[in-house]
Amino acid sequence: MDINIRQASLEDCDELYNIRQMPKVMENILSYKNEPKDGIKNKFLNKGQDLWIVAEADDKVVGLIILGVHRNPRKSHVGYLTIIVNSNYHGMGIGSKLMSTVMDIADNNLKLKRLELSVFIENERAINLYKKFGFDIEGIAKRTALRNGIYCDEYNMARLLLD
Numbered sequence: 001m002d003i004n005i006r007q008a009s010l011e012d013c014d015e016l017y018n019i020r021q022m023p024k025v026m027e028n029i030l031s032y033k034n035e036p037k038d039g040i041k042n043k044f045l046n047k048g049q050d051l052w053i054v055a056e057a058d059d060k061v062v063g064l065i066i067l068g069v070h071r072n073p074r075k076s077h078v079g080y081l082t083i084i085v086n087s088n089y090h091g092m093g094i095g096s097k098l099m100s101t102v103m104d105i106a107d108n109n110l111k112l113k114r115l116e117l118s119v120f121i122e123n124e125r126a127i128n129l130y131k132k133f134g135f136d137i138e139g140i141a142k143r144t145a146l147r148n149g150i151y152c153d154e155y156n157m158a159r160l161l162l163d
């Protein structure tokens, strides 16, 4: 399967909304049933310097990774990540391709020293993906959100690039 990686555009937002609403995606992110469709468009329009990269396969958008960088100058070496892949395409290497694209930009272009994210502790696939790209678990945040009606804990994970 050919996977094309490119910068996102406003036109991608409807398909990204559909992905956020999919089973096996929704419960693992902070999406919820029938969330307003404009939400993702507004987020894109207000993304500022954040990097939005999409993956295309079979002539459609099937995944998104967002890399943000803290704006406070004392934290300008720190980036944060979020990623989703269409659940019909899980386990096919799309998440890995998005991650390696963004790791390369973070390390070689932006020269970030720390990347951080949080992930529900039940989300084994995502945790494995992050570990594969050098993220370690730094701690657990308790009962941070509802997931399938139950309060759920999150791992705080980070990847450090040491001088």
Ligand SMILES: CC(C)(COP(=O)(O)OP(=O)(O)OC[C@H]1O[C@@H](n2cnc3c(N)ncnc32)[C@H](O)[C@@H]1OP(=O)(O)O)[C@@H](O)C(=O)NCCC(=O)NCCS
Pocket (backbone or CB within 6 Å): 024, 025, 026, 028, 029, 083, 084, 085, 086, 089, 090, 091, 092, 093, 094, 095, 096, 097, 118, 119, 120, 123, 124, 125, 126, 128, 129, 132
């Ligand atoms: C997490 C997610 C982005 C991974 O994307 P993906 O395209 O499925 O990932 P890949 O196919 O590249 O697999 C990446 C790694 O995940 C792990 N993995 C794959 N399938 C797995 C499974 N069934 N169970 C556990 N781990 C699995 C493997 O370590 C794999 O690497 P490997 O193939 O080199 O061994 C995707 O599953 C997703 O969108 N999930 C729902 C949304 C989500 O959880 N986002 C992250 C919120 S923190």
